[in-house]
Amino acid sequence: MVNYLHSLRQRRRKRVTETHAPGRDQRVAVIGLGRFGYSLANELMRRGWDVLGIDTDPRLVQKYSDHLTHAAVADCTDPEALRQLGVHEFTSAVVAIGTDIEASILVSSNLLEAEVPNIWAKAISRQHGQILERLGVTHVVLPEHDMGERVAHLVTGRMLDFIEFDDDYALVKTVAPDIATGIPLGQSQVRSKYGVTVVGIKRPGEDFTYATAETVVQKGDVIVVTGKTHAVETFAELS
Structure with a gap:
């Protein structure tokens, strides 16, 4: 066999x-x-x-x-x-x-x-x-397991969407926490401090756009973040 x-x-x-x-x-x-x-x-x-x-x-x-x-x-x-x-x-x-x-x-x-x-x-x-x-x-x-895990993240946290990939890597859509707003992303040190990368940003009434080092996230913006699962979970919970 x-x-x-x-x-x-x-x-x-x-x-x-x-x-x-x-x-x-x-x-x-x-x-x-x-x-x-x-x-x-x-x-x-x-x-x-x-x-x-x-x-x-x-x-x-x-x-x-x-x-x-x-x-x-x-x-x-x-x-x-x-x-x-x-x-x-x-x-x-x-x-x-x-x-x-x-x-x-x-x-x-x-x-x-x-x-x-x-x-x-x-x-x-x-x-x-x-x-x-x-x-x-x-x-x-595993559709039932994957969907159950995804919904659990949405119910228990501030995430608007959550997708986990192989190798403990995830993508999260969430309202930008205060620590990421007001200054360009390149200066916020989000990647070095929290181990995540902001890849997209959406302002009310606008479409999603790619984020760059020069992008300044504003309060109330929705952002897309990638990184290790635990890191993006922790980042999304920041106020």
Whole structure:
């Protein structure tokens, strides 16, 4: 089993390296048409992508067939079903299966075996996500956990928005604290004192603009700040 997983990851890395540049193929297979899967498929279509929606439930496929580019009833835990639908020819696929962890893992494994270069998979727990990562899935999404964490930051602090990335790095939108106002950013020493960088600024009634060392933040301005998660959290709480 360990050798199989290693071989699968090696082949996947090779295929990703050989893949054409992004944007050449705007086809994507979305496997699982629950709330998450359909919402994702609908947004992808709005952005001009050609979406193949797949689910084992004929009622869901019938319900969304008029809203998707293509829709099919199939059990993608069977690799032959994927082959017949031509998913192996796609460069992108999303495993949006909800509570059936076994099906999620089997479908992801089949997509990896078919050497689909870009695979996103929904996980319902950190353990589920770790299993998918060990298989070789490089894009693992925990929507409920990520959204819960994001909302918690908004509820408990002064942040207007919060997005956390990998490697303990985050981007925050917040009302500018007093320590950052009244003087040019280059003189405020925000970066050296607090370990954050102000990258954008919005004044009431105006659009966001890039911040520079010469930018003078005024009281009431909304700013976008980046840096280590703890640093931007601390900065956003300053009065």
